[in-house]
Amino acid sequence: MLNFLVEGIFFLLSLWFKFLIEGILFLISMGEAPAFYADNLPGDIQKKVDAQSECNERTVVVGSKIYVIDGVDHESGSTIGVRIFDKSSGEWINPTVLGTKPKSSKHHSAVLLNDDRVLVVRGNSDSSECLWFLEVGTPFVKEHEKNLGDEVVAWSKGVLGNAEKPIVISGPSGVGKGTLISKLMKEFPSAFGFSVSHTTRAPREKEQNGIHYHFTDRNVMEREIKDGKFLEFASVHGNLYGTSVEAVEVVADAGKICILDIDVQGARSVRATALDAIFIFISPPSFEELEKRLRARATETEEQIQKRLQNARAELEQGKSSGLFDHILVNDDLETCYEKLKDILCLRDGVKSACNTFPESVDLSIEHPVSKIDQKLMINCTTAEHEKASNNMYALNLSLIKGGAPGRTRGLNMYAVNPLTDDVNGTSHIPELNGIQF
Numbered sequence: 001m002l003n004f005l006v007e008g009i010f011f012l013l014s015l016w017f018k019f020l021i022e023g024i025l026f027l028i029s030m031g032e033a034p035a036f037y038a039d040n041l042p043g044d045i046q047k048k049v050d051a052q053s054e055c056n057e058r059t060v061v062v063g064s065k066i067y068v069i070d071g072v073d074h075e076s077g078s079t080i081g082v083r084i085f086d087k088s089s090g091e092w093i094n095p096t097v098l099g100t101k102p103k104s105s106k107h108h109s110a111v112l113l114n115d116d117r118v119l120v121v122r123g124n125s126d127s128s129e130c131l132w133f134l135e136v137g138t139p140f141v142k143e144h145e146k147n148l149g150d151e152v153v154a155w156s157k158g159v160l161g162n163a164e165k166p167i168v169i170s171g172p173s174g175v176g177k178g179t180l181i182s183k184l185m186k187e188f189p190s191a192f193g194f195s196v197s198h199t200t201r202a203p204r205e206k207e208q209n210g211i212h213y214h215f216t217d218r219n220v221m222e223r224e225i226k227d228g229k230f231l232e233f234a235s236v237h238g239n240l241y242g243t244s245v246e247a248v249e250v251v252a253d254a255g256k257i258c259i260l261d262i263d264v265q266g267a268r269s270v271r272a273t274a275l276d277a278i279f280i281f282i283s284p285p286s287f288e289e290l291e292k293r294l295r296a297r298a299t300e301t302e303e304q305i306q307k308r309l310q311n312a313r314a315e316l317e318q319g320k321s322s323g324l325f326d327h328i329l330v331n332d333d334l335e336t337c338y339e340k341l342k343d344i345l346c347l348r349d350g351v352k353s354a355c356n357t358f359p360e361s362v363d364l365s366i367e368h369p370v371s372k373i374d375q376k377l378m379i380n381c382t383t384a385e386h387e388k389a390s391n392n393m394y395a396l397n398l399s400l401i402k403g404g405a406p407g408r409t410r411g412l413n414m415y416a417v418n419p420l421t422d423d424v425n426g427t428s429h430i431p432e433l434n435g436i437q438f
């Protein structure tokens, strides 16, 4: 009798579970978004949010906070805006927004991922502008909230595919870093791009603004550092030097490997970021030779030369002993050193192959219901204008995402899927059509 009862309960439970799963799969196959991001707010709070909201906005709930993502920012009028409604205090918060903001959007979707970031998909845009991450609780955001004592959110642009590792080159002034980098850029112009740093030092005779450095005022640079625009910065020989997030990302966006010429303090800061780089230290054959090269270059005053030589001793100590660098190269004979550098970078036989190719661009329609299955998002672009197209649904694989604010979120994988013939409900397999893999 007991057996019979248990079997009966099991049968009813399995039937209920089957209907539940089938119901969810049906919704997804219809291109409907499951309820996980259609926030069910209590009535009084919903009213408060509605009273302040424009029609073109999306809300995402994280704990006691409601993030309202507006198609147009009220202040700038040209970018997407972010406001926060705190349910516990009933107050609106205008957060400090870090990172490059996405351009305003007539229609966008917002999906919460792992409770610390929101994927925002901008409708009617191509692959370079459609995917954005709004970080709300990542370590980067938390660190800046601590420093600023303010509510912080940070934008990171989603980029399809991966870029190759950047190369950080450090070493004392006059050792030959610039000479080696110029040779590399000249021999492999399509493979490498130089990260143009900001500096407060005055330009040398042949240096051009925007090519060798972004020459800037100290107060402007200090404000931009506060605003989170720099990946790293340091005070070197009495001046401020820094690598902006943008300087590194524009090189990677062009599908090139980024080369950074920065001091040892900067290299240490970069090691602590999400930027996965190769660290190379260039050392002189002797201190006397270093001094000879610095003087022969004739770009500094005697006082500046003395300062650089003094700093060089400390840099040589740190560079060789800290374990910070993956490779140490002695620049004695220039050609020999250059050949060794090419060995490290696998540049033996001819041009290094380009790392990113994008065979076809993504073209999202204005209306694009988004649904999430495990680490994959289905973006449905079935609209009147796309009705006849066979590839009107995209699958976006988020399982390999890397990086994030400050900078880009890379490693996104997007496939065109035909909802009529492909297994779009499957959680384990999403077919790649036409070999479109970004």
Ligand SMILES: Nc1nc2c(ncn2[C@@H]2O[C@H](COP(=O)(O)OP(=O)(O)O)[C@@H](O)[C@H]2O)c(=O)[nH]1
Residues within 6 Å of the ligand: 170, 171, 172, 173, 174, 178, 197, 198, 201, 232, 233, 234, 236, 237, 241, 242, 243, 261, 262, 263, 264, 265, 266, 267
């Ligand atoms: N931390 C950091 N150091 C930088 C940056 N740009 C240049 N440097 C370093 O600043 C130092 C001085 O550079 P520069 O004034 O061009 O003199 P040079 O090295 O003698 O040619 C060098 O060690 C550079 O590697 C940067 O963006 N960040």
Ligand SMILES: Nc1ncnc2c1ncn2[C@@H]1O[C@H](COP(=O)(O)OP(=O)(O)O)[C@@H](O)[C@H]1O
Residues within 6 Å of the ligand: 171, 172, 173, 174, 175, 176, 177, 178, 179, 180, 293, 294, 296, 297, 331, 332, 333, 334, 335
């Ligand atoms: N291996 C080398 N042997 C002799 N002179 C060199 C060598 N490498 C570079 N130089 C010279 O030394 C000077 C300093 O080089 P540079 O590339 O400006 O150094 P850094 O960028 O590290 O400050 C330049 O005049 C350059 O032509």
